Amino acid sequence: MPGVLVFSEKDEFALDLLPKSAALAKQLEMELNVAILGPAAKSRATQYFARGASKAYISENELFTEFDAKVQSQALFEIAEVSQAEIMLLVSTKRGKEIASSLAQMLGAGCITNALDIKVEDSKLVASRYGLGGTTIVSEYIETPKKVIAVIPQTFETIEVKSSDGQVIDVDLKLDKPEVKVIERKERKRESVDIEKTDVLICVGLGLKQKEDLGLIQELANAVGGEIGCSRDLASSLGWLSEDRIVGMSGKRCKPKVVFSIGISGQSQHVAGIVGAKTIAAINNDKNAPIFRVADYGILADLYEAVPLLTKRLHNMLKS
Amino acid sequence: MRIVVCAKQVVDLAQIRMNRETREPILSGIPLIIGDIEKNVLEEATRIKEQHKAEVIALSIGWPQPDGTILECLGRGADRAVMLADPIFETLSSTGVATVLAKAIEKIGDYALILLGEGSTDNNSGQVGPMVAQILGLPLVSYARQLEIVEDKVRIVKGLEDCFETAEASLPVVVTVSAEINEPRIPTILDVMEASSKPQESWSLGDIEISREELEQHHSVKVLSNQYPEQTRKNILFQEELGKSVDSLLQNLVKEGVLER
Numbered sequence: 001m002p003g004v005l006v007f008s009e010k011d012e013f014a015l016d017l018l019p020k021s022a023a024l025a026k027q028l029e030m031e032l033n034v035a036i037l038g039p040a041a042k043s044r045a046t047q048y049f050a051r052g053a054s055k056a057y058i059s060e061n062e063l064f065t066e067f068d069a070k071v072q073s074q075a076l077f078e079i080a081e082v083s084q085a086e087i088m089l090l091v092s093t094k095r096g097k098e099i100a101s102s103l104a105q106m107l108g109a110g111c112i113t114n115a116l117d118i119k120v121e122d123s124k125l126v127a128s129r130y131g132l133g134g135t136t137i138v139s140e141y142i143e144t145p146k147k148v149i150a151v152i153p154q155t156f157e158t159i160e161v162k163s164s165d166g167q168v169i170d171v172d173l174k175l176d177k178p179e180v181k182v183i184e185r186k187e188r189k190r191e192s193v194d195i196e197k198t199d200v201l202i203c204v205g206l207g208l209k210q211k212e213d214l215g216l217i218q219e220l221a222n223a224v225g226g227e228i229g230c231s232r233d234l235a236s237s238l239g240w241l242s243e244d245r246i247v248g249m250s251g252k253r254c255k256p257k258v259v260f261s262i263g264i265s266g267q268s269q270h271v272a273g274i275v276g277a278k279t280i281a282a283i284n285n286d287k288n289a290p291i292f293r294v295a296d297y298g299i300l301a302d303l304y305e306a307v308p309l310l311t312k313r314l315h316n317m318l319k320s
Numbered sequence: 321m322r323i324v325v326c327a328k329q330v331v332d333l334a335q336i337r338m339n340r341e342t343r344e345p346i347l348s349g350i351p352l353i354i355g356d357i358e359k360n361v362l363e364e365a366t367r368i369k370e371q372h373k374a375e376v377i378a379l380s381i382g383w384p385q386p387d388g389t390i391l392e393c394l395g396r397g398a399d400r401a402v403m404l405a406d407p408i409f410e411t412l413s414s415t416g417v418a419t420v421l422a423k424a425i426e427k428i429g430d431y432a433l434i435l436l437g438e439g440s441t442d443n444n445s446g447q448v449g450p451m452v453a454q455i456l457g458l459p460l461v462s463y464a465r466q467l468e469i470v471e472d473k474v475r476i477v478k479g480l481e482d483c484f485e486t487a488e489a490s491l492p493v494v495v496t497v498s499a500e501i502n503e504p505r506i507p508t509i510l511d512v513m514e515a516s517s518k519p520q521e522s523w524s525l526g527d528i529e530i531s532r533e534e535l536e537q538h539h540s541v542k543v544l545s546n547q548y549p550e551q552t553r554k555n556i557l558f559q560e561e562l563g564k565s566v567d568s569l570l571q572n573l574v575k576e577g578v579l580e581r
């Protein structure tokens with residue numbers, strides 16, 4: 001039976017994707033299978049069965065101890081063959097995108113990465129993703145017999161799991177040694193903030209003149225009990241805040257009750273991270289800043305005047 | 321050492337407007353410019369050239385003809401450039417773009433380093449780099465934030481979501497770079513003047529021995545729609561005296577129940 005094959009280099013992401021994949025496989029009358037690579041693959045399979053997988057194609061080959069995109073895509077290529085997979089559903093992490101692209105090339109398959117959603121329409125598998133740098137939503141489908149789609153992590157609702165059985169198939173893979181050698185790995189310093197969960201998000205951008213002025217933003221955040229997020233450049237080029245706080249297409253997608261956008265122009269790649277907010281309030285001193293076109297409320301002002309005043313009023317308001 | 325830089329021409333995103341009836345982007349008449357990440361790619365190639373003996377060749381495929389992008393590449397340090405223009409490129413999927421790039425890279429020949437962006441400014445799919453590596457049978461190192469040539473190897477710091485990895489691979493190699501890798505210089509007037517006198521070539525599909533039929537196979541991803549998302553924002557701009565504006569904002573936020581009193 002033709003199948004849907006789900007894989008991620010991280011179990012948790014593959015598991016998140018499984019319930020949705022199961023629903024799609026059912027609609028397409030296909031079997032839902034998974035690939036699990038690396039140490040303890042066999043024992044990891046139970047969690048996959050609990051979320052709807054029929055068969056787990058596993059390999060504990062020692063080449064998987066270190067991640068190598070080419071080795072993994074080669075493995076998936078072989079598993080796609082033995083499992084009769086027509087649709088490969090992967091997770092659009094940075095590594096996942098490397099795997100998806102290499103695999104698609106090997107399979108001669110069309111490929112969609114950064115999918116925001118997938119659904120079956122007229123018996124076609126239709127995926128949506130951002131187009132034109134986050135400005136638009138593109139809806140598209142793949143025409144080749146085999147299809148590779150990588151979905152943004154944690155896109156779908158998780159469901160309750162029920163234990164269930166499946167078949168473990170240990171595949172003997174013919175793999176080439178990796179060509180790229182990893183010499184060192186440094187874990188990123190993780191901040192304990194979780195800007196995706198906060199109700200009030202204060203987003204700050206390049207309207208800020210110097211790092212020291214972050215104090216103003218912090219005082220506002222304290223006054224409303226919010227978390228600070230930022231535009232990409234403030235973190236990645238200037239390094240004033242950690243990259244965990246970047247909001248947008250290449251950062252976090254947030255759904256707070258309210259976001260205060262401060263000194264941010266509102267370019268599409270950033271806005272993609274706040275469209276899920278219930279209310280958007282923006283402070284900018286440029287009347288033509290695009291952020292005003294996507295905001296509910298805007299204040300046309302210098303942030304250095306507006307933010308302290310806002311903080312003061314909030315203090316009074318929340319005290320009374 | 322020969323470095324090939326793949327540069328994509330994109331529409332100027334800042335100038336696109338929405339058709340209010342169809343919610344589709346109005347693309348006609350919007351200027352085509354070089355992508356943002358391409359500037360980082362060229363800066364990195366130029367930086368390598370300043371340290372090692374290297375020749376930088378820019379490669380761009382597109383439709384309409386990516387000549388503006390090619391000129392920009394030459395102004396940003398490329399020594400010569402190759403472009404391919406054909407209407408078929410307009411709807412080509414990533415596998416097709418990668419196929420054409422790989423063929424052109426083979427024809428350029430004698431390459432040590434092939435540099436691409438980690439994701440293009442418009443699509444940001446991140447597919448083309450890995451696909452080019454796959455077709456050429458070369459090692460791939462993606463998401464480079466630091467790049468160093470050490471004898472016949474590249475040493476690269478990759479930025480991943482949860483870690484930084486230092487990776488090493490032998491030349492020739494395909495590398496995709498992240499925006500964090502450098503701060504692109506702004507070309508001087510002299511750079512711009514010199515650019516137009518540098519060698520440029522325009523190749524056709526015949527030059528890289530690829531048939532139209534073969535490329536037709538790569539129209540594998542079909543777009544059903546491309547629209548601005550529904551926008552239901554209020555777009556109220558307060559521009560009174562600042563104190564009043566702040567009060568109005570807060571009153572509204574409280575009324576909506578998004579701020580707890």
Ligand SMILES: Cc1cc2nc3c(=O)[nH]c(=O)nc-3n(C[C@H](O)[C@H](O)[C@H](O)COP(=O)(O)OP(=O)(O)OC[C@H]3O[C@@H](n4cnc5c(N)ncnc54)[C@H](O)[C@@H]3O)c2cc1C
Nearest residue numbers: 205206207231232248249250251263265269270285286303
């Ligand atoms: C592939 C790709 C992915 C990207 N992903 C992301 C992403 O995930 N997140 C992201 O944020 N960006 C992303 N970007 C970058 C994005 O395109 C913009 O460059 C970035 O968002 C701009 O940041 P900014 O608004 O802070 O800066 P700017 O665009 O420089 O805007 C600064 C704003 O501050 C205002 N200002 C200046 N002084 C004051 C003052 N005193 N008071 C009030 N206002 C003031 C100005 O009017 C201006 O509107 C991405 C880009 C690409 C190409």
Ligand SMILES: Nc1ncnc2c1ncn2[C@@H]1O[C@H](COP(=O)(O)O)[C@@H](O)[C@H]1O
Nearest residue numbers: 326327381436437439440445446447448
């Ligand atoms: N038409 C093109 N011409 C030259 N290079 C391209 C083209 N399309 C994509 N690339 C390269 O591939 C990178 C990633 O593009 P993408 O896979 O679309 O995100 C770009 O930054 C370019 O370096």
